[in-house]
Amino acid sequence: MSTAERSPDLxxxxxxxxxxxxxxxxxxxxxxxxxxxPVDLPPTFVPxxxxxxxxxxxxxxxKLWSRVWQFACREEDIPEVGDHVVYDIGDFxxxxxxxxxxxxxxxxxxxxxxxxxxxEHGGRVSEFRCPFHRWTWNLDGTLAEIPCRxxxxxxxxxxxxxxxxxxxxxxxxxxxxxxxxxxxxxxFLGDLTRHxxxxxxxxxxxxxxxxxxxxxxxxxxxxxxxxAYHVVATHPQLMASIGDANSQYDVWENFxxxxxxxxxxxxxxxxxxxxxxxxxxxxxxxxxxxxxxxLPEGMGARELMAQAARMQxxxxxxxxxxxxxxxxxxxxxxxxxxxxxxxxxxxxxxxRFRPLGNDPNKSIMECLFLQPFRxxxxxxxxxxxxxxxxxxxxxxxxxxxxxxxxxxxxxxxxxxKGLRARHAAGGGTIPLANxxxxxxxxxxxxxxxxxxx
Numbered sequence: 001m002s003t004a005e006r007s008p009d010l011x012x013x014x015x016x017x018x019x020x021x022x023x024x025x026x027x028x029x030x031x032x033x034x035x036x037x038p039v040d041l042p043p044t045f046v047p048x049x050x051x052x053x054x055x056x057x058x059x060x061x062x063k064l065w066s067r068v069w070q071f072a073c074r075e076e077d078i079p080e081v082g083d084h085v086v087y088d089i090g091d092f093x094x095x096x097x098x099x100x101x102x103x104x105x106x107x108x109x110x111x112x113x114x115x116x117x118x119x120e121h122g123g124r125v126s127e128f129r130c131p132f133h134r135w136t137w138n139l140d141g142t143l144a145e146i147p148c149r150x151x152x153x154x155x156x157x158x159x160x161x162x163x164x165x166x167x168x169x170x171x172x173x174x175x176x177x178x179x180x181x182x183x184x185x186x187x188f189l190g191d192l193t194r195h196x197x198x199x200x201x202x203x204x205x206x207x208x209x210x211x212x213x214x215x216x217x218x219x220x221x222x223x224x225x226x227x228a229y230h231v232v233a234t235h236p237q238l239m240a241s242i243g244d245a246n247s248q249y250d251v252w253e254n255f256x257x258x259x260x261x262x263x264x265x266x267x268x269x270x271x272x273x274x275x276x277x278x279x280x281x282x283x284x285x286x287x288x289x290x291x292x293x294x295l296p297e298g299m300g301a302r303e304l305m306a307q308a309a310r311m312q313x314x315x316x317x318x319x320x321x322x323x324x325x326x327x328x329x330x331x332x333x334x335x336x337x338x339x340x341x342x343x344x345x346x347x348x349x350x351x352r353f354r355p356l357g358n359d360p361n362k363s364i365m366e367c368l369f370l371q372p373f374r375x376x377x378x379x380x381x382x383x384x385x386x387x388x389x390x391x392x393x394x395x396x397x398x399x400x401x402x403x404x405x406x407x408x409x410x411x412x413x414x415x416x417k418g419l420r421a422r423h424a425a426g427g428g429t430i431p432l433a434n435x436x437x438x439x440x441x442x443x444x445x446x447x448x449x450x451x452x453x
Contacts, residue, residue: 011038012435013245015267018259021243026303027324032195033259033332037250039438041445045429051217051419057360061090063451064338067179069188071340071352072096074206074368075172076380077122078104082139085122087176089354094165094176095119095128099139104169106176107141107162128162137162171201171342172370190253192336199327199345201370206380207348208369208397213356213388215413218339218363219443222353224408224415226335226443228260229436232268234407239266240273240281241301249438254446256439257344260331263302275301284400302329309346316372317346335439337446346372349401361416362388367398367405388413 019036022029050056072087073096084097086109095109095118109118111130118128118137127144128137136145141162146152166177168185170193175185182188214221224230231244238244243261245268250257263282265273273281276291279301283292295304306325313320323346332344341351348369356362369381384395392402392409422428432441447453 013267015243015246016264018243018246018248018261021246021261021264022326024300024302025325026306027322029324029326030198032198033324033326035250036248037252039249039251039256039434039442041441043434044432044437044441044444046432046444047429048419048423048427051220051416052360052423054358054360057090057355057358059451060355061092061358064447065089065092065178065355067177067182068338068450069168069175069177069182069185070338070354071173071336072106072176073174074380075104075169075174075202076206076377078174080124082124082126083122084119084125086119090358092178093117094178095162096167096174096176097128097139101140103140104167104174105139105141106165106167106174108165108178111135112143112160112162113146171196172204173201173340188254189336190255192252192255192334195257195334196342196344201342201350204370204372205378206368207371207378208381208395209366209383210386210392210395210398211364211366211383212386212390212392212395212409214363214365214409215361215388216363216416217360217419218353218355220415220419221363221365221412222335222339222341222351223437223440223443224412225333225341225351226256226439227258227433227437229433230408230411232266234411235404238281239269241278242266244268245436247436249435251438251442255334255336256442257332257334258439260333261326262329262331263300263305263325275299279304305329313346313372316374335443337443338450361420367401369397 022033072094073085077085078096078098081098081100084095087094087096093109095107096104098104111118111132113130113133113135116130116132118130134147138144141164143157143160166182168175170185170189228244228247231238231242241263243264244266247258247260263278265278276295279293279295280291282301282305285292293304295301302325306328309328310320310323327345331347333341334344335341339353343349348371350368350370352366354364356364386394392398392405395402
């Protein structure tokens with residue numbers, strides 16, 4: 001019987017814990033990885049209507065998206081004066097721009113005259129001019145021109161500046177909040193900076209950015225990337241080298257963390273892979289092909305993979321020879337409420353999930369790769385958009401991860417269809433696992449507070 005299926009007097013799998021695995025590391029481990037903050041909440045049951053109804057979506061727009069801090073873009077996306085991006089969420093459209101002083105501002109992206117959307121796409125301009133009647137604003141949002149100004153004696157110039165949106169930055173990311181009375185971003189993020197102080201995200205550049213339309217609710221989409229519980233069924237090819245049910249889950253005020261170890265077998269297996277078999281699994285060896293790496297005698301798969309990573313990163317990561325095996329092997333995936341998912345250590349991944357327009361059954365999933373560099377900052381990658389029908393492998397910049405995403409994408413529209421069917425048949429709730437879905441439970445704890453449920 002696999003250790004994942006036993007029922008000992010533990011709140012998790014009886015396989016090796018992540019802290020026990022850290023004890024075997026060949027290098028000193030950062031203290032932040034030694035911290036544990038397990039969820040302390042009653043059992044969680046999620047009502048089906050939250051995923052499928054227009055009423056639930058409308059409530060989110062009213063009480064969540066209009067009031068919460070949310071990641072809108074990277075600072076590097078708008079490096080020069082006049083650079084701007086458009087961030088849309090539901091009915092809201094926000095313009096984030098760098099003005100003549102080099103400062104970043106955010107505005108409601110709507111003409112003050114007849115309500116025309118000012119900018120439909122990002123780019124670089126010297127002013128914001130409405131294509132309808134040519135009302136024009138400066139880059140700092142101040143009103144610059146009204147054609148036939150004499151015909152608007154009743155219009156106060158200052159009162160018709162573009163309405164500003166609260167803005168803050170963290171880790172090279174730009175966050176916006178449409179609530180004028182919101183708490184400062186620093187207070188909302190709380191202790192998150194300490195978790196990333198060894199791996200500052202502002203020191204990395206955006207090497208890839210892919211967005212795909214998903215045939216499911218945004219919450220259903222992001223929940224598939226907040227736990228390792230699905231690996232045994234969705235990604236069985238990874239099980240020889242991923243400690244899925246041995247993951248560690250931690251929660252803090254507005255963010256949570258999962259740590260999934262790699263280079264250690266899944267406790268779901270009823271056989272014990274050799275270290276070479278684990279290495280073959282990590283390196284993607286074909287069943288009938290030769291090993292891509294041969295494990296030296298007396299060395300484990302985790303140690304060799306960490307050594308290989310150190311060699312690869314010599315030129316761009318100072319002090320990489322002192323970096324722990326854990327930082328170079330394992331997956332550290334954080335979730336900042338409600339939809340921002342940065343990975344820590346030397347993982348490149350950042351996720352964002354959001355509704356697509358006002359359809360509760362559609363969403364946008366985005367994946368960014370943030371990479372370290374030396375010297376001049378490379379130009380950030382342009383966004384690649386994929387339709388709902390597009391295969392993830394169209395985005396070649398994602399490499400092998402695209403094939404993994406395909407497995408998740410295969411499930412999610414069918415999850416949405418099933419949720420709609422169950423709701424139509426009379427509703428009900430979804431029971432969440434106490435341990436392995438702890439991050440999702442924490443999300444819904446915060447979600448219910450924001451929506452006054």
